[in-house]
Amino acid sequence: MRNIHAPIxxxxxxxxxxxxxxxxxxxxxxxxxxxxxxxxxxxxxFLHCEGAYADRYPDMPILILLDNKMPRIxxxxxxxxxxxxxxxxxxxxxxxxxxxxxxxxxxxYELGANAYVMKAVDFDELQECLADILQFWVKRNYTIHL
Amino acid sequence: xNSASPTTSIASSVLHKLDVPVAYFDPQLVCQYCNPxxxxxxxxxTEKLLQKPLYTTWKAHLAVLTPYLADxxxxxxxxxxxxxxxxxxxxxxxxxxxxxxxxxxxxxHLVVYPEADTPxxxxxxxxxxxxxAYSISHDFRAPLRHIEGFSRLLQGKVESHEALAQDADxxxxxxxxxxxxxxxxxxxxxxxxxxxxxxxxxxxxxxDMTAIAQQAVTDAQALHxxxxxxxxxxxxxxxxxxxxxxxxLLELLIDNAVKFTPADALARIHIxxxxxxxxxxxxxxxxxxGVGFDPAFRDNLFGVxxxxxxxxxxxxxxIGLAHAxxxxxxxxxxxxxxxxxxQGATFFFELP
Numbered sequence: 001m002r003n004i005h006a007p008i009x010x011x012x013x014x015x016x017x018x019x020x021x022x023x024x025x026x027x028x029x030x031x032x033x034x035x036x037x038x039x040x041x042x043x044x045x046f047l048h049c050e051g052a053y054a055d056r057y058p059d060m061p062i063l064i065l066l067d068n069k070m071p072r073i074x075x076x077x078x079x080x081x082x083x084x085x086x087x088x089x090x091x092x093x094x095x096x097x098x099x100x101x102x103x104x105x106x107x108x109y110e111l112g113a114n115a116y117v118m119k120a121v122d123f124d125e126l127q128e129c130l131a132d133i134l135q136f137w138v139k140r141n142y143t144i145h146l
Numbered sequence: 147x148n149s150a151s152p153t154t155s156i157a158s159s160v161l162h163k164l165d166v167p168v169a170y171f172d173p174q175l176v177c178q179y180c181n182p183x184x185x186x187x188x189x190x191x192t193e194k195l196l197q198k199p200l201y202t203t204w205k206a207h208l209a210v211l212t213p214y215l216a217d218x219x220x221x222x223x224x225x226x227x228x229x230x231x232x233x234x235x236x237x238x239x240x241x242x243x244x245x246x247x248x249x250x251x252x253x254x255h256l257v258v259y260p261e262a263d264t265p266x267x268x269x270x271x272x273x274x275x276x277x278x279a280y281s282i283s284h285d286f287r288a289p290l291r292h293i294e295g296f297s298r299l300l301q302g303k304v305e306s307h308e309a310l311a312q313d314a315d316x317x318x319x320x321x322x323x324x325x326x327x328x329x330x331x332x333x334x335x336x337x338x339x340x341x342x343x344x345x346x347x348x349x350x351x352x353x354d355m356t357a358i359a360q361q362a363v364t365d366a367q368a369l370h371x372x373x374x375x376x377x378x379x380x381x382x383x384x385x386x387x388x389x390x391x392x393x394x395l396l397e398l399l400i401d402n403a404v405k406f407t408p409a410d411a412l413a414r415i416h417i418x419x420x421x422x423x424x425x426x427x428x429x430x431x432x433x434x435x436g437v438g439f440d441p442a443f444r445d446n447l448f449g450v451x452x453x454x455x456x457x458x459x460x461x462x463x464x465i466g467l468a469h470a471x472x473x474x475x476x477x478x479x480x481x482x483x484x485x486x487x488x489q490g491a492t493f494f495f496e497l498p
Contacts, residue, residue: 014288020295069284098291099283099338103276121291121331122324123298 007035008138009061011043011078012096013070017119021065024127030134032062040073044081047088061091063137068097068104076107083112090144092137167258173219173251175200187258200256210350211240218242218254222425227478227498229348272345279341286334294327329463333451336465340450343472348388350477355382355430358389359417362396370404373413380418383428385497391473392497398470399432399493405460406491407436427479433492438485447483470495 008030012018018036025034037043043066045051049058064082068075075095082088092114097105105116117133120126161168167184169177177198185192188203200215201208207228214224224242239259245252301320304310311317359379367377385392400415407413416433439447439454446452448471453464470493474481477497485491 016292016296017288020292020299023295023299097284098287103280119287119291121287121294122328123295126291126295 004031005033005057006059006062007033008063008065008134009035009037009043009046010065011037011040011070011075012065012067013038014067017067020123020126021130024123024130027127028131028134030138032138035061039070040078040081043078060088062143063134064091064093065133066093066095068095068108076104076111079108079111079113092141092143094133094137169195169256170245170253171200171256172253175215177203178253184258207240214242218244219251221246221249221251225498229350275341275345279338282334283338287331290327290331290334294324294331297323297327333463333465336463336469337450340465340469340472343391343469343476348391348476350387351389353385353387353389353392355385355392355419356380358393358396362393362400363415363417365397366400366404373404373409374411375404375407375413375415378414378416378418380416382417382419382430383421385427385430387477387479387497391476395470395473395495396432398466398473399495402466402470402493403432403434403436403491405462406438406455407434427496427498429494429496431492431494433490435490438487438489438491439483440487441485444483444485448481467493 010018010021012021022034022036035046037046042052043064046053046056047061049056066075066078070078079093079095082091082093089112093112094115094117095105095108095113096117096119098119108116115133115137117129120129161181164181165183167181167187169180169184172178177195177200180192180195182192185195188195195203200211204211210226210228214226217224221244223244226240226242228238228240241255241257241259243255243257245254297320301317301324304313304316304320356379359382363377363379367375396417400417403415404413407415414435416431418431418433420429420431422428437455443454446454448467449464450468451464452468453460453462471481474495474497479495479497481493481495483491483493
């Protein structure tokens, strides 16, 4: 019961990163829509179908890509909220960090992150990385729908 | 400690006022004298230290100290670097000086050289450095990613643009922008790694240097299958140090040797050691028959981002030997190199 309409939710505050990721995503030709939220609050609004997302089709995302570093509520804080929420804790969360030497990685796993990837500086590598993530988490992995 | 001799009375009054902690122990390791600085060091009144056995005050470091205590009671002085287990404390140098007026050891002085600032200052500096490293790793990388990524996208546009695609310079410039961004990113990583080597805690244990060298060679062989390298690894004397760091040191020196030996001919890399008279640590070396370097620039070898060869001849950013040197300095050891242009290079190091 793979849902090709289920969105992939990408939480990222940086506009240029969003654009690069959208470009990389477009080249992969997946059917699932890539939805962008700009911070933790928007992400929660999206999941709860509230605020700007009150009228969206209430599909649960198949995957959440979460930037480690966001203004106000950090990525880790959002992760904690997600993983302690009975309705959302099963959604796979792939954390995106700028540095493989990040000291937050340990904390991220403790909070229940499903994977950590580094945002590569090389665009081709970034694209490859995104392809790998989606190949596994969207095409191979099974999740449950509560 | 009292005597009529004027030198002795001068010595004891200096000792008393000295800011360096000094204590005197008898052959049973019982404290017979300590100066006020020693009492301050232990944050304990003098009376509580006098007549107490050494192992009660120094119990946290006993494993490291014991062999040196045996030596000093036989008349051999010693210098020991103590690395405290807790991350914020700094290492301490302890000097043991045998007192043997007529050839027979009557006791020994123990001198403590704390190696720096108070823990709170250090803590503060470490936090600042950690914040800086974090900022560099994240904040510097995002704009780099954007330079690289959008140049790549622009490249795609140019390639599919009829007129622009004919202009070789346009594509070349875009390629240079991307290469620059990627290189800067590599440099940031290297600098972060350099800073980590300076900050991470040392876990020193006895090291089987032969096994470490052999493992490093096996790894290098796997990495450079296409190369013809004649390896020679001698049986090496053991050392004392941080396993991970010394393994990394060997890896760095071997990488360096592999890189600067010709890829199209037989390379020879020899790992060995020289054992000196007692009291001096052995000298280990990694020798190659590669391009060597001009000895006039030997001081630049170990600097961060210093290169002695052109970038297009040998790739890399010039950080490997800087890492090696930092590892050695963390161990209070010595590293140096010897070479002549086109006659190979030898890198030497010692661990105390």
